[in-house]
Amino acid sequence: MLSQFTQFIERIADDHNGLNYDYSLRQASCLTMAKFMILSLKYARLHRVALLDILKNTKDGNIRSNVIISFGDLLVRFPNEFEHFTPHIFQCLSDEFYPTKSNALKVLTRLILADMIKPKGNISKIAELIVDDNEQISGMAKLFFVELSKKNNYYIYYNYVLDIISNLCASMEEVKFQTMMEFLLEFLEKNKNIEAIVVKLCDRIKETT
């Protein structure tokens, strides 16, 4: 039964700028297309690029924020098929529209803390949000790092802190950088570990000079 309507829904969802179809129609179609993708792997493989195009090209923030949630769900359902889409979700952390930014952060928090994805160098994009102007976003980013520091493997957190320092020390405002680092270093209680970080940082400085 559903197969009869797929093409029509795809065509509406593909109208990124609303030239032919109304906003509510496009929003419903994008969500339905994502739900179809969750149901079928074959359908997901065929239309994942189209969903990414919607995320990149649509000007409507609500549609983008819905697509972000869909990507999160698809990553849980078919992790191998959608793993390489994670950088695009990280990019949405700098979206101008609040719900998109907030949803991207929520989705990434859920995926990283459940070990579904590894943030690697992208962790600094979340760290930047600790000093975001929006209090809710800043609160969510702080909560993420609180939970991340509680996780069993401490070394992973130390390595993340190192990555954050090396990625953001040059590009961020000094005051904001200090506030962010004060928050992140709070979770490194043991002196030995702080010393290890200093040593590693010195090594990195040597490498770059």
Place this chain on the structure above:
Amino acid sequence: MLIARFKISLSIIDSISETIPTISTMLISRNVTDIQEAIYFLTHAYKMEIENVSATIPKMLKLILTKENSVIETLIDAFTEIYLNYGGVANEKETQCILEIEHLSKMILKLNQGELICAELLLQKLYQTKKISSMHINILWEKYLTKNSRLEDNRAALIILGMLAPIEPSLILDEKNLTKIINTSLEQYCQDLRLVADTCEVLLKSIQLPQVEKMELFYKLPQNHLLFQRLRIIMVKSIANIENKYWIRMCSKIIKTIYVLAEKPDAIIVNIISQCYHRIYHLVEFSFNHEQISSSQSSQEHNLVFGRIDTVILSRFITMLGDVAVNLLIYLDLHIMKEYKIRQYIKEKKKNSQKSKQNSNTSLISKDDELITPNEDSFQEIIFNTNETVLFGEPYHLLIIF
């Protein structure tokens, strides 16, 4: 002298009122005693009818999620004091219960989604500790069934009954009660789509997945049950009512209810989709005739049909298809898989009992060693292939593989 006393009383009340925001912050303190003291204070302030305390009471609800038993106990006592020890003028117990339920209903209707979840946990605790009595339950049913009362009162009573359903499913699923619910909330010409959505939510709350080890059966209703007939009629008739903002929520709940409760949900869903489609199609035809456009111009193709209908109706139809897809996935992955596991477990049990009878004198092998694990992988593969068939196969091919 008297006026001076009144003035002092008023200044005390003002002082208490000023402290409420500060006391509220103590609810999230790390110190258990602080939280308990704050609860006591707010409870007494509420009893004294201090002006700004009513808005703080719902904030206390989230404390039900704490791990500290002492806080939970204090919270239960506080809500019992506020809502179930109603210090009204009523002498008779029944009148007092009515007042308590009215008071509780008012609170429930003001809560947001998160607070409702906490309220549900709290009410369940109150029911388990028998602070919500059978008399309260009877009054809730009366409130819900009374047609002359306000719609909001009916809805609040139903929501409270639904909150208690997870620990007492018979409150809703008992045949008599289910019939009452169908005849009250799901009338054929029902206009209150919000009530329909809430009713479906209540039905869903009363259903629990059966446990494999207990060899429980799924609670399922036949395909032609009155519940599904009414839900289908309401959904199809209301799809064109674009003024009602609750249609999408109702649709989502109805589809979920059908997949959870019906014996052959796919047949009912196919019926609903095709009836909604035809209703939309007739609307287009009507608009064509109205505009005196020749009927020969109308095409069977979806594109032309959909090109002329209201976008709200079409968005609803598309949303419905998405909901069907997600619920079908849940149905196959959760319900069908669970059913398979239960059947396998029963088979294995029977096999083992037969074997043990045959070898009762000689067998020294433990029963656990004899259990053969069912081949789940092949069944999972069938479910996976069925998911693919839904979007790429022939229409009406759904679940034929089973």
